[in-house]
Amino acid sequence: MDGAREDGPSGQFDGVEFGAEFGAALDxxxxxxxxxxxxxxxxxxxxxxxxxxxxxxxxxxxxxxxxxxxxxxxxxxxxxxxxxxxxxxxxxxxxxxxxxxxxxxxxxxxxxxxxxxxxxxxxxxxxxxxxxRCGASLAHFGEERAGVLAALAEAYPGQLPERREELLTAAKALEAGVRGSGEIPEAGGHEALEAAGRASAEDRRHARILLRAADVVTREPGAEMWxxxxxxxxxxxxxxxxxxxxxxxxxxxxxxxxxxxxxxxxxxxxxxxxxxxxxxxxxxxxxxxxxxxxxxxxxxxxxxxxxxxxxxxxxxxxxxxxxxxxxxxxxxxxxxxxxxxxxxxxxxxxxxxxxxxxxxxxxxxxxxxxxxxxxxxxxxxxxxxxxxxxxxx
Known part of the structure; x- marks a missing residue:
């Protein structure tokens, strides 16, 4: 499939009209x-x-x-x-x-x-x-590094307010540690430097997700949580x-x-x-x-x-x-x-x-x-x- 189903910019996609008015609105x-x-x-x-x-x-x-x-x-x-x-x-x-x-x-x-x-x-x-649903981020760090944050894997918003201080503290510590790691390989040349940079960026992304998850699932249910x-x-x-x-x-x-x-x-x-x-x-x-x-x-x-x-x-x-x-x-x-x-x-x-x-x-x-x-x-x-x-x- 090439991706195009339309009869033109003002045509149809499987029977749904995308007229000139809608197309112009997206400029x-x-x-x-x-x-x-x-x-x-x-x-x-x-x-x-x-x-x-x-x-x-x-x-x-x-x-x-x-x-x-x-x-x-x-x-x-x-x-x-x-x-x-x-x-x-x-x-x-x-x-x-x-x-x-x-x-x-x-x-x-x-x-x-x-x-x-x-x-x-x-x-x-x-x-x-x-x-x-941050299980992949927890798996990225492994059971030992994730520690108490494992509780976030299946938790939904507002489920764990009684653990807010504990989980937020752990998530902030992990995120701060990842931000400050930035280790530069002693050898390996340009490719090794690139690999280290990618790993570091991935670490930061997963740590950021866990910090956000910890914030959401440990808030008291209500407007502030949403x-x-x-x-x-x-x-x-x-x-x-x-x-x-x-x-x-x-x-x-x-x-x-x-x-x-x-x-x-x-x-x-x-x-x-x-x-x-x-x-x-x-x-x-x-x-x-x-x-x-x-x-x-x-x-x-x-x-x-x-x-x-x-x-x-x-x-x-x-x-x-x-x-x-x-x-x-x-x-x-x-x-x-x-x-x-x-x-x-x-x-x-x-x-x-x-x-x-x-x-x-x-x-x-x-x-x-x-x-x-x-x-x-x-x-x-x-x-x-x-x-x-x-x-x-």
Whole structure:
């Protein structure tokens, strides 16, 4: 596969229209945030795949950044650049069950096919931007050097606040030690110096990930914890932009992360890149999606164990919601640039919109909506009429 599916710059990618309006909106854009109102909608995943293809072929983007393990990201990057291994295995290594799907694997395989035969400077790469699931970084240092930081391997945000001082102290000590090591080989010439430099850079990267992970998992659950995580993910995007030599970066995350209000990832990117950051929210009309179901409040089991992944169903969007408004404007899958429609009243009005993460309340998820002002939160919207569950590997 050569990578191009389009009929031209204003044509289609597998039936999805990328018109002149959307293409013009991306002039000067360096980072595109691709959101989703659920983590379990197959159509969102496929649409973001097509959007990334479009960004690569028509706008020269070269990096795909994902709300997934920064620690395990290099293994995925090596795979899409033609390295040995199994796509499903490296995808599983990212540590997030929501991404272990056929749709995301199809995207990785497209990247690998696109890269085949191209010089490295023209290839597309993969990065993870979330400090969670840092097992590969722990393995890099080994059990003895990692020490108590081994507790970070499977920990989730806010899980270990009682160990904050211990784990942060250990992570800072490791990071400081790596920063100060910089050993220069006594012999070996230029190649030995280069190898030492690469090793040192890799040490610093893994130590930085562990320090970020320690910060996130040891905070008290709440707004500050999520603020810290989004800040670190924004730093990960910055690092991808710097490494990309000026080529564009596409960011895959939830709508709640890519929006530009508050302290979300997208808000940090808007502060840093201004109009060169484009936030695209994805919503759907009706259908089903995958998410883990939890009992709410006092009915939640005291013993913590993974909740079952279930197919959750939603009927047509209620009148007055953002989804219903987009369905009335155009019933099929479509993209809307909000920057060019800033004078249209609906863009500056408040609407309720659905939002579901990896977990939903088994009793009340159907009513899980949040107010949003489209033009204040996003630069563009993509609407999918029917959601079907993502396909697990």
């Amino acid at each position: 000067g854009v360096r980072v595109v945030g691709m959101g989703e109102s659920t983590h379990g909608t197959a159509e969102f995943f496929r649409l973001k795949h097509r959007i990334f293809e479009y960004l690569v072929v028509e706008h020269g983007f070269r990096t795909f950044a994902m709300e997934a393990s920064a620690s395990a990201g290099p293994a995925v990057d090596a795979y899409v650049r033609g390295g040995a291994g199994d796509g499903a295995a490296v995808l599983t290594g990212l540590g997030f069950w929501v991404w272990r799907t056929r749709e995301v694997l199809d995207l990785l395989e497209w990247m690998r096919d696109y890269n085949r035969g191209r010089p490295r400077a023209e290839q597309v790469g993969f990065v993870g931007i979330d400090p969670q 603020r810290a995580r989004d800040g670190f993910m924004a730093d990960g995007v910055d690092e991808a932009v710097a490494a990309g030599g000026g080529a564009g970066v596409a960011v895959w995350a939830h709508n709640g992360h890519i929006g530009v209000r508050g302290a979300a990832l997208g808000a940090r990117l808007r502060e840093r890149y201004g109009s060169a950051y484009y936030a695209l929210g994805l919503v759907f009309g009706e259908g089903a999606f995958r998410a883990r179901r939890m009992w709410p409040g006092p009915w939640r089991p005291r013993v913590k164990r993974p909740s079952p992944v279930a197919v959750n169903r939603l009927g047509p969007a209620r009148e007055g919601t953002l989804e219903a408004l987009l369905a009335a404007r155009a019933p099929g899958t479509h993209l809307v640039d909000l920057r060019s429609r800033a004078d249209e009243p609906w863009v500056t009005e408040t609407h309720l919109t659905r939002t579901h993460g990896a977990y939903v309340s088994r009793l009340t998820y159907r009513w899980n909506v949040a107010p949003t002002v489209p033009g204040a939160e996003y630069d563009g919207l993509a609407y999918v009429p029917v959601s079907t569950p993502s396909r697990p590997l």
